[in-house]
Amino acid sequence: MAIWDPDLYLKFGAERSRPALDLAQRARILLSARTETGAGLSILDLGCGPGNSTAVLAGVFPGSSLTGLDSSGEMIAAARSGGPAASWIIADATDWRSDRSFDLIFSNAVLQWIADQETLLGRLWSTLADGGVLAVQVPGNSLSPLHRALRTTAANGPWRNEFSGLDDLIRYHEPDFYHEVLAPFGGTVDVWETTYWHVLAGHDGLIDWYRGTGMRPWLEKLADPAERAAFISAVREEAAPAYPLRADGSVLFPFRRIFFTAVKSTGVNP
Ligand SMILES: C[S@@+](CC[C@H](N)C(=O)[O-])C[C@H]1O[C@@H](n2cnc3c(N)ncnc32)[C@H](O)[C@@H]1O
Known part of the structure; x- marks a missing residue:
């Protein structure tokens, strides 16, 4: 792992x-018919x-009532010490089975x-309570x-x-893929995208951002620290012209993200 x-x-x-935050606020609007405040809802944060x-x-x-699930022991340890009151589960989402349903199944950047997102989405849909909401965000920055x-x-x-x-290893799909997967489930589907323009601390900030997520699997393959440092420096040099330094030394980093929600009507399963 x-x-x-x-x-x-x-x-x-x-x-x-x-x-x-943007996705949770959209989910709250979709769930507002059930509760004004969110009190009493059961919520799963998949890949918390x-x-x-x-x-x-x-x-x-x-x-x-919150449940956070993640396959990384390090991440769950951090969630237990710094996160909100919740039940925390270490499990791989691809083979995890729930013995209960949830009103909101939420997943941000996971x-x-x-690999097999179709199967996972079908299982999550079956785990959703009637009237519940599936709300997901995935990066669209391939x-x-x-x-x-990096490539x-x-x-x-x-x-x-x-x-x-x-x-x-990283499976990027476009909005039409999620439409096609979700539509047969019979719920009300909404797919959209947003580009966030993050301000990062120069090219070092850019590399630090990526070392914390998408670049990790490549770095893990390089056992020699000197080779890893050379690889990081080469990626930085290759990427730098596309992210010009601004007057204050920062760079603008546009990050496209794809969102979808699906609301489950009573009695519908894939
Ligand atoms: C980019 S982080 C997202 C964390 C958080 N949801 C957020 O909004 O920032 C992706 C998380 O997905 C978890 N993850 C990746 N594959 C997983 C899987 N098969 N099952 C459960 N968690 C997984 C990773 O361990 C990591 O904590």
Whole structure:
């Protein structure tokens, strides 16, 4: 199982939690017919990480009953110590089965790590209570200069034979994919996208952002610290021209994200 660094991840906690907040507020509108405040709702945060998205849910749905699930022991340990009051589960979402239903199944920036998203979404739909809401955000940045710099650098340097199996590790899908998967479930589906323009502390900030998420699997393949440092520096150099330094030394980092919600009408299952 991949190792996550909660501290490095939370260095950009505000930026990473922003789509969670936008999605949770949309889910609250969809659930408002059931409760004004969120009290009494049962909520699953799938891939809760260090608990930042769970904390967003606690704020938007006060009085709800929260469960955070993640496959990383490091992330769940951070969630237990720094997250809100919740039940915390260490489990792989791909083989986890729930013995109860939830009113809101929420997942922020997680599904891209899962190969068979169709099967997972079908199972999550079955785990949703009647009238419940499935609310998901996934990154849509496979064509970003930063990701392209990672792929180009990985394919061309002395390390190019070290990365077998990584080509398909992160599964990016476009909005139409999620429409096609969700529509047969019979609920009310809504898909949209947003580009966030984050301000990062120069090219070091850009690299730190990526070391905490998408670049991790590549770095884990390089056992030699000197080679890892050389790889990071080569990615930085390759990406830099696409992110010009501003007068104050910062860079603008556009990050496209895809969102979807599906509301379950009574008695509907895939
Ligand atoms: C980018 S973080 C998102 C954390 C948090 N939800 C947020 O909004 O910032 C992705 C999380 O998904 C978890 N994850 C990846 N694959 C998973 C799987 N198969 N089952 C459960 N969690 C998984 C990782 O351990 C990591 O904590």
